[in-house]
Amino acid sequence: MSDIASLRELARQLRLDVLDITAGPGGHVSSAFSAVEILTAMYFGGVMRYKPEEPNWPERDRFLLSKGHAAPLYYPVLARAGYVPLEKIKSFRQRGSGLHGHPIQGSFPGVESSSGSLGQGLSIGLGHVLAGRLSGLSYRVNVLLGDGECEEGQIWEAAMAAAHWKADNLLAVVDHNKYQQTGPIAREMSLAPFAEKWRAFGWEVAECDGHDIADILAKVQAMQQVTGKPQVIIAHTVKGKGVSFIEKDFSFHGRSLSPEQDAQAREEIRCQ
């Protein structure tokens, strides 16, 4: 499945999946919604090699979810990619299910790293890069970061080291939805000038509309041609994308929807 129309349909379905699995136990719906098209493009757009039937295939391209609060999106993506039956994700946040509120490596097939405390995924990805060099394997390593997450110092330690080692098989994608938990990033702790920071650290930078799957794929493919330095795509997104009343209210971060809100959200998504 790689034509854009079917990918958009898949993205619509994934938003419904997020609502399905968070309806009881809760979860970060708005942070998941902003990343739907990014994960759709990465997993289903033909830009990563992976074998769901062999999750630890040594030559697989890696995808590390550093913003672990997008878990309610990540599990449906992994299920629809074929790692587990879709039925399995209904046990999100349930005891003994392995579907931790924030993904834990080794607990669910396809989860490459543990997350839930921000800032750690880029360093882990860099470890995969070094391992690939030692093993002589040519896989690529993709890491999804949140924008608020980029306030963590470890991100910039990893950014510095990745450029130092010319890690040109490393791609960071930032889900730049412009909000952290307590408000707009520009107001709470500005990242500006964001692209310039990455460039100053020695990275190749591209920006895209993070809800335009064709644009995301074009930028990923372009970045995969870059040599000699790591790459970052700043994907401009909308927190809560797809549901009007969540888009307008950042306080939905980590907050569950009421039954009425859930019904309205489904209606909006179905009509898209």
Next chain:
Amino acid sequence: MPIGARAGLKPADQLRNYAGQGMLEAAQLNPKVVVLDGDLGNSTGAHEVKKAFPDRFFNIGIAEANMVGIGAGLASCGYIPILTSLGSFLWYNAYDQARLSVALAGLNVKFLGSHSGFSTGREGPSSMGTEDIVLASALAPMTVLVPCDPVSMRKLVVAACAHVGPVYIRSSREPLPHVYAEDVQFEIGRANVVRQGTDVTLIGCGLMVPVALDAAAILAEEGIQARVLDMHTVKPLDVAAIMAAARETGAIVTGEEQVRTGGVGSNIARVVAETYPVPMRVLAIPDVFPDTASPAEIMQDCGLTAEDMAGAARELVAVKCAA
């Protein structure tokens, strides 16, 4: 009098040299072993691997959080990374990373922290590793090793790399006397009896093993025969050895270069309380940051000298006899 002199131990050697030899030996034995350095490779012994296997050595720079994350990635791909820095920098700068990136999935990462305890004495309390054992031990899957002499340093680094799962190996800046001959055997989780005795047991780890042997020499002059255990694996503790000590000697003194709250002695006391309660004394760093001073002075300030340990043992023997 230097540590170990009363007990007649062979003179001290630098642990970093033996840690370096251990890392080199592990790297020779297993091509998956790689070394990450927090820009202290000439202080920790890590440069031994850099010289022999430059492709398997990475200076991460002064960025411990990043180092732990990179180690997690390497371990996820089947490598066995040894992360090297001062024990204080590893555990205080990167605890969240050790917990989340490594421990939650039980990744096969080795943490080698040098200059631990108060061995950096004159550098001041900021870089002292006085809570590293507590922090490492608190992480569920972590094995924690505290070698007490040069030979055990080398052998336990090799053993740690052969063990599957995360391990913290603690080294020191201070040279330590030789407790062991070259042919000694180590098993992770099994304490070594380094002196037989039936009146009281002195349980030490690291520096406090030769101190305990000195204390045992003092006590022997008074007719008290102290057993000395090298609890080189402080997690998981050797419960059988602790129970045997309680049952057979009836009194236990522990010594460690660590804060007393949540430290090795308190963990041993839990085992004793739950299995075979006997009188105990826990010698450790009290709830005060040590002053800038020589390690010998700090040992005096903290009540961790051989005389202190002998005194605690003497009290317990009196308690035991009065009972």
